[in-house]
Amino acid sequence: MYFLKPLSDEIRLSRILFNRHKKTRKLILCSIFSCIAAILQAAGGFLPGVGYLLSPLATGPILFISMLTIPYGVMSYLLTIMLLFILQPSELMIFPFTTGLLGLGIGGSFYFFRKRFSIIATGSILLIAGIMCLLFIFHFPVLGPAVSDSFSFLTTGSILLFSFLYSWLWVEIALIIFRRLKVIIIK
Secondary structure, three states, X not given: XXXXXXXXXXXXXXXXXXXXXXXXXHHHHHHHHHHHHHHHHHHHXXXXXXXXXHHHHHHHHHHHHHHHOHHHHHHHXXXXXXXXXXXXXXXXXXXXXXXXXXXXXXXXXXXXXXXXXXXXXXXXXXXXXXXXXXXHHOOOOOOOOOOXXXXXXXXXXXXXXXXXXXXXXXXXXXXXXXXXXXXXXXX
């Protein structure tokens, strides 16, 4: 079955090669990915309309650095939050609980799991937890005014389905782009 086939060792080998680099190079790459993620996330505030289409792409940089090394992924996640505090404070509620958490979760799960389903499920669970936390604990309308902040099974089921499909999409995108970017990142 497609979801239960193990992924190639390409990511693990890239991680070993990346860890051989000097700390300075790793920090520079981490900061570049953080800046890209902050710019993409803040695009929703700077470019209304088109920026909201660019905003979900902020998952990518956090995901890629987390695929290579989890500590630098966490560092990039925190640095992006700090940059968003300066650039676009209105995005501070969304990035840490949805976009950034998904990238950190999927990227980190590439380290622990080899099967596609486990990686997708990890990202999906973290995204569900982040959205539910924003909706039901902080009462932040992350899904817009059409979805109420009171608990309902329809809302929860929709979030479950969406987060699984969205996580699956990001895993496939990450695998495709990682194969192309690894030459730049590893050298």
